[in-house]
Amino acid sequence: MSSTALSIKNLSKYFGSVCANDHVSLDIYKGEILALLGENGSGKTSLMNMLSGIYFPDEGQIFADGKEVCIRSPKDAYALGIGMVHQHFKLVDVFSASENLILGIDPSKPLDRKKINQELKTICDRYGFEIDPDKKVYDMSVSEKQTLEIIKTLYRGANVLILDEPTAVLTPQETERLFSVIKNMKKDGKTVIIITHKLHEVLEISDRVAILRKGAYVGCIETAKADESKLTEMMMGEKVTLNIERPEIKDKKLRLSVKDLCCKDAEGRDHLKNISFDLYSGEIFGIAGISGCGQKELLEAIAGLQPAVSGSSIKYFRDSEDEATELIGKTPRAIRNMGVHLSFVPEDRLGMGLVGSMGMTDNMMLKDYDSGKLFFTNRRKPGELAARIKKELDVVTPGLQTPVRRLSGGNVQKVLVGREISADPTVLMTAYAVRGLDINTSYTIYKLLNEQKKKGTAIIFVGEDLDVMLELCDRILVLNAGKCAGITDGRKITKEEIGLMMTGSERKQDEH
């Protein structure tokens, strides 16, 4: 093996009483692609943040090229040739690509936009990127923003590139392109560290895998000697069998019929255009698409939160097909008062789903605080429900009154899903239900959904991990820039086919 580029010794980081990294020691070799694998919350990002100067370690040492270094700020990290592409992009929306490129560099030099554009083009040609230097970031797609971030680190002369969950927001095709760029960078002698929790990507791209579990370093393994089950075992600390159940649909009844649903935004642009589908009881109906393609609007339109253009229709069927109720034009409360059991687990958990500064009990009350007759609120029943959810779903919280925003992402999601399921829904809508959750919690959520499915609930599952959707969903509707690109059978279609539908040529025409 070649010499080490970076070496970490006994690095620790604490946030209050929470230990994010516990004496981690790790060597990173020059010119390798290292995958940093671990569940959500296992401390991958905070470890890398210490290398890139965002966090300062509480204990331990970092060596670059054999010499001990002290990285106090991102600037120090760049001086050592370490550049990081964060999961949440650090770009200025109102600046152009080239303006973002030179942020913070040589402040006393004149701002020569032409020259910078030229330099940008040189890097693009060398590694195979495509980007328009004058395009404003707010006009860019997620993949373009990511490309810009990578170019930014290269422009700063980074020899060690850290990519934090780079594929989380990309389509399969965009992921392919990213991987080919990463291979180009490796050929150029760069060291690349990829933070991820997706096993098949680790196996596809990396030379070596380092595994973290609960903040501690578990071990390192050559990718060539690894396989999925071995990696999972190291990641979880125990042998687990990971497969998602997909029970057959029983007792299929029409629940919801969406016809020609159109939604427009404030400027009159189409969010959704002529979406039509039928939803049956006892099925999991997946919705796939690049993020921001109308998923949010679709769910909100059904929940009564998004006004629809006239001509749209969403019919709800209680027991038989001739007992239809129109949902369009009604508020969420009106829909509930009509006896429609609609539950919604929104994407924005602490924004739309729960109130972050309130405890579990108060969050349970949000849905029925006005049900009692007395002037005073009744806390007993929500308190019981909160206690039950805490017990059944294993929510880790110091107490029922602890503000939910202090809980970890997984526990917040359990509280929200638990509340929504407890209402005995006939239609359950979930948006990115497992985003940011560790594997165990994710599978708990899948299990909960399947339980609901067996009970005869119609479930709409908006997801981003296509592998999971292909295992879980009975049917998948693919959205492409607000239009329905097709409804497919989850048992038959492949990931690549869905990927192509997501990015079909129609999108391009729309933009110009």
Place this chain on the structure above:
Amino acid sequence: MQSLISLFQAAVVFGTVIMFGCIGEIITEKAGNLNLGVPGIMYLGGIASLASVFIYEGSTKDPSPVVCVLLALVSSFAASALGGLVYAFLTITLKANQNVTGLTLTIFGSGVANFFGGSLNTLAGRFEQVAVPVTSAAFRKTSMLSGIPVIGKLFFSYGFMVYLAIIIAVLTHFFMNHTRRGLNLRTVGENPAAADAAGINVNRNKYLAICIGAGISGFGGAYYVMDYIKGTWANDGSIENLGWLAVALVIFTTWKSKNAIWGAYLFGILFWMFLYIPGLTRSSQELFKMLPYAVTVIVLIITSLKNSRDKQPPAALGLPYFREER
């Protein structure tokens, strides 16, 4: 014609006061800090220039106009920047709420200024007003060009501060849009996390922008005292009103200092228009004085309706930044 010219002149003088306040506040807000202490800072700038010059003029027999002007400007800048420093320390280092801190600074500044303003009046003698005739004359000295008919009256009949304000506005515009440091500063206000990750020192940029911005705002107070009310002091709270107009003007300009040049004069015209419309009663005059604020509201509505991304306030305006926040 004559009344139109004098309306324009009044508007320019009025506009210059709020242009200084506005440009200072634009620099501050571009760094992501909403400083509602502008009126207080203008008060500080005003009283500091007046007090220092008053002492100087009283202590020498033959005060030099150049020294007077320099002293007034330096002390006004220093006092205002100090006010800005207090605000910066509270909001950046201690991460106090920006709105509350700013409003407190306004109350503090007006209190301090009116206290010392009153004291100066007492010092000047029981029945007299404080006066700094040499400095005020130096501030109001016009160039020879003012002799040209109409054009001279319109454009050259003012003291040097009027042109200084325009120069500062142009320089600020150039700095923000055509230098790397300006780009860095705007990044701090748009996305401090991005600035930090790019190696820009967020806190240093914020401190510098706030202190320099406050210093420039303070010039507005100095100009008001020396030119607008001719080197005297009045405990009537009018600096505070002007300070709030300066804050409104920041929104009106959509955070672009070049717009402050015409925006400030437009505010001046709108503010003084009631004097030049015959037959207004006292109460309808007050309605006219409302115009600058009404126009700001309309501009706010139009820019938010159009939803143009380039006309929005800095994205991180008013938010504290802490690097290790999770």
